[in-house]
Structures are given as C-alpha cells and as structure tokens.
Amino acid sequence: MQPTRITELRFEPLDLPLTEPFAIATGAPDMANNVLVRLTLADGTVGLGEAAPFTAVSGESQASTLEALGSVREAMLGKDAAAWRPIGAWLGEALPKAPSARCGLELALLDALCRHHRMPLATFFGGAGTGLDIDMTVTAGDEAHAAASARAIRARGIRTLKVKVGALSPEEDVRRMVVIRREAPEARLFADANGGYTVAGARTFLSGLEAAGIPLALFEQPVPREDWEGMAELTRSSRVPICADESARTVKDVVRLAREGGAHGVNLKFMKSGVGESLAMWNAARAFGMELMMGGMVESTLAMSSAVHFAAGLGGFDYADLDTHLFIREHAFRGGLRVEGGRVDVGHIEAGHGVVLD
Known part of the structure; x- marks a missing residue:
C-alpha cells in the first residue's frame, strides 16, 4: 500500500x-x-x-x-x-x-x-514568503464599543483596522468611524458591510466619511452577493477600492466580477470556497490584475495558520484579514502561526501547518 x-x-x-x-x-x-x-x-x-x-x-x-x-x-x-x-x-x-x-x-x-x-505548507504552495501584515476587526456595535475596540487593537501594535458596518444605518456607521479615527489616528481603515447596504446606503456612507475627513483604504462587499449591478456601479464611481467577498465564492464568480467591473479586488476564504477552488480563484484574480485579500470565517489558530501558509507561500496578496484566532478565548492546540504586533509568520514551521493537539 x-x-x-x-x-x-x-x-x-x-x-x-x-x-x-x-x-x-x-x-x-x-x-x-x-x-x-x-x-x-x-x-x-x-x-x-x-x-x-x-x-x-x-x-x-x-x-x-x-x-x-x-x-x-x-x-x-x-x-x-x-x-x-x-x-x-x-x-x-x-x-x-x-x-x-x-x-x-x-x-x-x-x-x-x-x-x-x-515540508511546510508555505513551501508547498510556492515558497514566496512566510509572513504577512494583518488587520484586526472592529466588530459591529455602538460607538462606545468601537472606541474600546480601537484602543485594544492599537495596544496590540496592529495598525490596520477593519470595521464591520452595515448592521446600523450609514449615518451611525460614519459616527463609529469618526470615533475609531479619533482613537487610532494613524491607523489604516477598511470597512466591511458584508452585503448590509443598498447602493444608496453605501454612497451615503462613503460621502459621510468624505465629509468627516475620514480616509478609507478599502470597502468590502458593500451590497448583497446577488447585486452584481450594484457592485459594478459602486466600483465605477467609488474613489475607494471595492473588494468582493460574498460575491466571490468560485473561480466563475471572480471571472464574472472581472469582466463586469464588479470589484477592484476579491477576498479569498478557505471556508467559503475550499483550498483547491481558492487556488483557482487566486490564479484568475492575478490574471485579471485584481487585488487580493486573504480572509477567514471565525477560525481557530489551525485554519488561520493554514491560511497564512497559503497566502504567504503564494504571494501576491495586497491585504491579509487573518485575525479571527485572536477572538478565540481558549482552544486545545499548540504551534502554528506566531504573532508579533501586526505581523503573522510561519517561517519556523518544519512540516504541514504546524498545529497539533495539545
């Protein structure tokens, strides 16, 4: 055998x-x-x-x-x-x-x-590198929660904040962004609506940020997955790069987004696509000249370590949203990725993803 x-x-x-x-x-x-x-x-x-x-x-x-x-x-x-x-x-x-x-x-x-x-997974996927700079998420909530989250993330040494929006009105989300900017004035800011806005709501949010003088580096999935026209409309008109997440689950989705001008970039996630399909999506996005983010669902250090191996090993990623392991209170694993400030690395791992049961 x-x-x-x-x-x-x-x-x-x-x-x-x-x-x-x-x-x-x-x-x-x-x-x-x-x-x-x-x-x-x-x-x-x-x-x-x-x-x-x-x-x-x-x-x-x-x-x-x-x-x-x-x-x-x-x-x-x-x-x-x-x-x-x-x-x-x-x-x-x-x-x-x-x-x-x-x-x-x-x-x-x-x-x-x-x-x-x-063989380490990063080498298996191409060996382009072993580390990535990551963001950390400010989950949906009120202004007080946003302020506390921004302070806590800043204390970790992470300088890119990804803010979950779309659960409240665009105006309320703008006020949250203002609070976050005040608490972390040097931070690079992303916003992720998870499809929670309409086109009009997304525009209200963007114009509100502009009026408040809040720079936004990336706007992720502003409208629902099925609103392909809305994604394209915002991509054409927005000064902020638009990234597709829920709208990009397969390589066919990536091709459609690229051909229809539905996004400037795509967020790859193992849990919405699988590993092999994510690799095909990476190839398609690169071929079309689209930006790339590596993200995740609510995953422990096991899946997050694997995602770091994938993204660092392949290379070509503009953004790394690989922070959900930082939201896990306790788990039964040891090994895997190492975190120092806003950077994750797997260069010390000798074989596989490096995570074992404790």
Missing part, C-alpha cells in the same frame, strides 16, 4: 468560546461551533483540518457539516493523499453546498501529505 493512502478519517465538534460576539451585518455568534477533522495515512502520519461553518454567510452549521463529512467518509478511505487536487475536485461535486466541510478535509489531507514529506 502507498504510504500516503488514507486509512482513517475522524471528525468531531470543535466548540470554541469567543472573547466577544463576532458581530457582522448578518449575524453575531458568541461561540465558534466548528469541526475538527483528523486524517491518518498508511504510514501513520496524522493531519488535522478545521471546518468553520458560518450560517449567516454560507448557510452551513456544525450539524450540517458533520453530516456532510459523514456522507463522504467511506469514499475517502483508500484514496491517495498525493492526488489532492482530484480529491478536491471530487469533493466539490460530492459536497457542492458544504464548502467548510470540503475545506476541513482538504486541510487535513494537505497537512498529512506535507508532514509525510517534511
């Missing part, structure tokens, strides 16, 4: 309490109800993966993810992990509505394969 044949596949709930609710325009979970995937190869190598379903974004839940994983478990056994791209393509057909489940399997598979070959 090939040493990289899959001989065992296990998965279980991974419930991670958060330091605060991760509030966005469409939801505010106070617990990350994720799934841990363990995959064993014939030579005994074990790889770990994480599925982080976010119901408000993809419609998935922990229960549906466990069910999806169970439906493909027997078919995964006996496959050769070395054929990870064909396996990923097959998973896309078998689990079309369960991207986080697919991602958990792909991450475990790649971790095992790279541990077998004693």
